[in-house]
Amino acid sequence: MASDLAVQVEGLHKRYGEKPALDGFDLDVRAGTVHGLLGPNGAGKTTAVRVLATLLRADGGRALVAGYDVSRQPAHVRERIGLVGQHAAVDEVLGGRDNLVMFGRLFHLGKREAGRRADHLLERFGLADAAGKPVKRYSGGMRRRLDLAASLILRPAVLFLDEPTTGLDPRGRNEVWAAVRALVADGTTVLLTTQYLDEADQLASRISVLDHGRVVAGGTPDELKSRIGGDRLDVVVRADADLAGAAAVLKGLADAEPEVDPDSRRVSAPVRDRVAALTEAVRILAARGIAVEDIALRRPTLDEVFLRTTEVAG
Amino acid sequence: MRLRWALADGWTITLRDLKHWAAQPWQIVFGLLFSVMLVLMFGYLFGGAIEVPGGGDYREFLLPGMFATTMLFGLEATYTAVTTDADRGVTDRFRAMPIAGSAVVVGRATADMLNSLLTLAAMVACGLAVGWRWHEGIGAALGAFGLLLLLRFALLWLGIWLALVLRSPEALMALQVLVWPLGFLSNVYVSPETMPGWLGALAEWNPLSATVGAARELFGNPGWGGDSWVAQHTTLMAVAWPALLVAIFFPLSVRAYQRLSR
Ligand SMILES: Nc1ncnc2c1ncn2[C@@H]1O[C@H](COP(=O)(O)OP(=O)(O)OP(=O)(O)O)[C@@H](O)[C@H]1O
Numbered sequence: 001m002a003s004d005l006a007v008q009v010e011g012l013h014k015r016y017g018e019k020p021a022l023d024g025f026d027l028d029v030r031a032g033t034v035h036g037l038l039g040p041n042g043a044g045k046t047t048a049v050r051v052l053a054t055l056l057r058a059d060g061g062r063a064l065v066a067g068y069d070v071s072r073q074p075a076h077v078r079e080r081i082g083l084v085g086q087h088a089a090v091d092e093v094l095g096g097r098d099n100l101v102m103f104g105r106l107f108h109l110g111k112r113e114a115g116r117r118a119d120h121l122l123e124r125f126g127l128a129d130a131a132g133k134p135v136k137r138y139s140g141g142m143r144r145r146l147d148l149a150a151s152l153i154l155r156p157a158v159l160f161l162d163e164p165t166t167g168l169d170p171r172g173r174n175e176v177w178a179a180v181r182a183l184v185a186d187g188t189t190v191l192l193t194t195q196y197l198d199e200a201d202q203l204a205s206r207i208s209v210l211d212h213g214r215v216v217a218g219g220t221p222d223e224l225k226s227r228i229g230g231d232r233l234d235v236v237v238r239a240d241a242d243l244a245g246a247a248a249v250l251k252g253l254a255d256a257e258p259e260v261d262p263d264s265r266r267v268s269a270p271v272r273d274r275v276a277a278l279t280e281a282v283r284i285l286a287a288r289g290i291a292v293e294d295i296a297l298r299r300p301t302l303d304e305v306f307l308r309t310t311e312v313a314g
Numbered sequence: 315m316r317l318r319w320a321l322a323d324g325w326t327i328t329l330r331d332l333k334h335w336a337a338q339p340w341q342i343v344f345g346l347l348f349s350v351m352l353v354l355m356f357g358y359l360f361g362g363a364i365e366v367p368g369g370g371d372y373r374e375f376l377l378p379g380m381f382a383t384t385m386l387f388g389l390e391a392t393y394t395a396v397t398t399d400a401d402r403g404v405t406d407r408f409r410a411m412p413i414a415g416s417a418v419v420v421g422r423a424t425a426d427m428l429n430s431l432l433t434l435a436a437m438v439a440c441g442l443a444v445g446w447r448w449h450e451g452i453g454a455a456l457g458a459f460g461l462l463l464l465l466r467f468a469l470l471w472l473g474i475w476l477a478l479v480l481r482s483p484e485a486l487m488a489l490q491v492l493v494w495p496l497g498f499l500s501n502v503y504v505s506p507e508t509m510p511g512w513l514g515a516l517a518e519w520n521p522l523s524a525t526v527g528a529a530r531e532l533f534g535n536p537g538w539g540g541d542s543w544v545a546q547h548t549t550l551m552a553v554a555w556p557a558l559l560v561a562i563f564f565p566l567s568v569r570a571y572q573r574l575s576r
Pocket residue numbers: 016020021039040041042043044045046047048086195
C-alpha cells in the first residue's frame with residue numbers, strides 16, 4: 001500500500017437487512033490532511049466511520065487505517081485512532097478533568113502523566129476554567145471540545161469526526177472549527193463527516209460526496225464547487241408576469257439554465273463571479289423595469305449539490 | 315500482561331462509578347434511605363397484618379426478604395448504567411480504545427457489587443436497629459450474606475444482557491414490569507402454600523424464594539417451611555439458581571457485547 005495514505009478503503013459493503021448502508025464505498029485519505037465526507041441524512045457517513053473505527057464489521061471490502069486492516073488487526077488500529085462520534089461520548093457526571101484522566105488511564109498512561117496530559121488538553125481547548133465542573137453543565141460547544149480532547153489523549157495518527165458541529169450554534173461551531181484547524185497544523189490526519197458543504201469547504205483539503213453508500217463525486221473543494229456551479233443568485237420578482245423576464249436576465253449571467261419556482265416567484269441560477277453577477281443582474285433588471293422583491297447571493301444547498309453530482313455522475 | 319491490564323482498566327472504570335457517588339452523594343443517600351424506608355414501612359405498617367410462622371417476631375421474619383428484594387432491585391441499577399453508557403456513546407468510545415471488552419464488564423460488575431454491599435450494610439444496620447438478629451452464629455450469618463450477594467452477582471449478568479439487547483434506557487419501565495412481580499411472587503411476604511396451586515409453585519421455584527429461604531435458615535429467623543422439594547432444599551437452590559443464571563447470562567452478555575459490531 002502507498003505509505004502516504006492514512007486511510008485506504010476499497011469496495012466496502014455493509015447492509016442492514018435488505019438495505020445497503022455502504023454499497024461499494026471507496027476512499028483514500030492522504031496522511032496529514034483533512035478529508036471531508038459530505039452526504040445527506042442516511043448517506044452512510046456514520047456507518048463508514050464506525051467501520052473504520054473498528055466499531056462495526058463490514059460485510060465485504062477492505063479498509064486500512066494507519067496501515068492496519070480494521071477487521072484483522074483492530075487492536076493496532078485502536079491504538080492509532082481517535083473517534084468523535086455524532087453524540088458527545090463523555091461521562092456527564094464527572095468533571096472535564098476527571099473525564100480526561102479516566103480516559104488517559106484507560107490508554108495506560110501513568111497517573112501523573114494522565115493528569116499532565118489532561119491539564120494540557122484542557123488548556124489547549126479552552127476548558128481549563130471548567131475543568132472541575134460536571135460535564136452536564138457544559139454548553140454544547142464545550143462538550144464537543146472535551147470530546148475532541150478525549151480523542152486526542154494518545155495523539156492519534158488518524159482522527160474520525162462524525163458531524164462534529166451538528167446541533168451547535170454558530171459560536172460552538174467556530175470553536176470546534178478552530179480546534180480542528182489546530183489539530184491539522186499538528187499533522188493529524190482527520191476524516192470529517194458533515195452535511196454542510198461550507199463546513200467541508202472551511203476545513204477539508206479534499207471532499208468525497210457520499211450518497212446511498214457510495215462516493216458519487218470527489219475532489220478539492222474548488223473543483224467540486226466549480227463542478228456544481230459555485231454560488232447561486234436568487235431573484236424574487238414582485239409580479240408573476242416578470243418571472244420569464246427575470247429568467248432571461250439570469251440566463252445571460254449564469255453558467256447553467258436558471259431554475260424557476262412560480263410558487264415563490266423565485267428564479268435561481270449558479271454564477272461564477274459572484275459580485276459581478278450580482279451588480280450586473282441589479283443593473284439589467286432595473287433597466288428592463290422588472291420589479292424585484294429580493295435578490296441575494298448564496299451558497300448552493302446540499303440538495304443542489306446532490307442534484308448536480310448525480311447529474312454529473314449519471 | 316493482558317490480564318493485568320484488563321484488571322487495571324476494570325478498576326479505572328470502577329473508580330469512575332465511585333467518583334459518581336462522590337459527585338452525587340445525595341443519590342447514594344436517597345438509595346439507602348429508600349431501602350431503610352422499605353424496612354420501616356413493611357416492618358411497622360404491615361407488621362400486624364401478617365401471621366408469622368411459629369409465632370416469631372415479624373421483623374425477624376421480614377428482614378431476610380427485604381435484603382433479597384434489594385438485591386433483586388439492583389438489576390435496575392445495572393440496566394440503567396449500561397444503557398446510559400451505550401446511549402451516550404461512552405460504550406463506543408471504550409470499544410474504539412485499545413482496552414479489553416472484559417475490562418469494561420469487570421469494572422461495571424465491581425462497581426455494582428460494591429454498591430450492593432453498601433446498600434446491604436445499611437439495611438443490616440437498620441434491621442439491627444429495629445430488632446432483627448441472627449441466631450446461628452457469625453459464620454452462618456456470613457454465609458447468608460454471601461448467598462444474598464451471590465444472587466446479586468447472578469442478576470448482574472441478566473441486567474447487562476438485557477441492557478445490551480434492549481439498548482434503551484426508556485425500557486426500564488418494561489423491566490420493572492418483569493422485576494416487581496418477581497419480588498412479590500415469592501415467599502418474601504406471603505407463604506407460597508397459601509397461594510393458588512400453580513402460583514404457589516411458581517413462587518416456590520422463584521430464585522428469590524430460594525435465597526430468602528436459605529437466608530432465614532442461616533440467620534435462624536422464622537420462615538414458612540413447606541413440604542415441597544424446593545422448600546426443603548433452599549440452600550442448595552440458593553446456590554444452584556445463581557449458578558444457572560450466571561451459566562446462561564454470562565455467555566449471553568459476552569455474545570451481546572460482541573454483537574454490538576454487527
Ligand atoms: N443499526 C442500524 N440498523 C438498521 N439500519 C441502519 C442502522 N444504522 C444505520 N442504518 C441505515 O443505514 C443507512 C446509513 O445510515 P448512516 O447512519 O450511516 O447515515 P448517515 O450518513 O450517518 O446519516 P445522518 O446524517 O443521519 O447521520 C440509513 O439508511 C440508516 O437508516
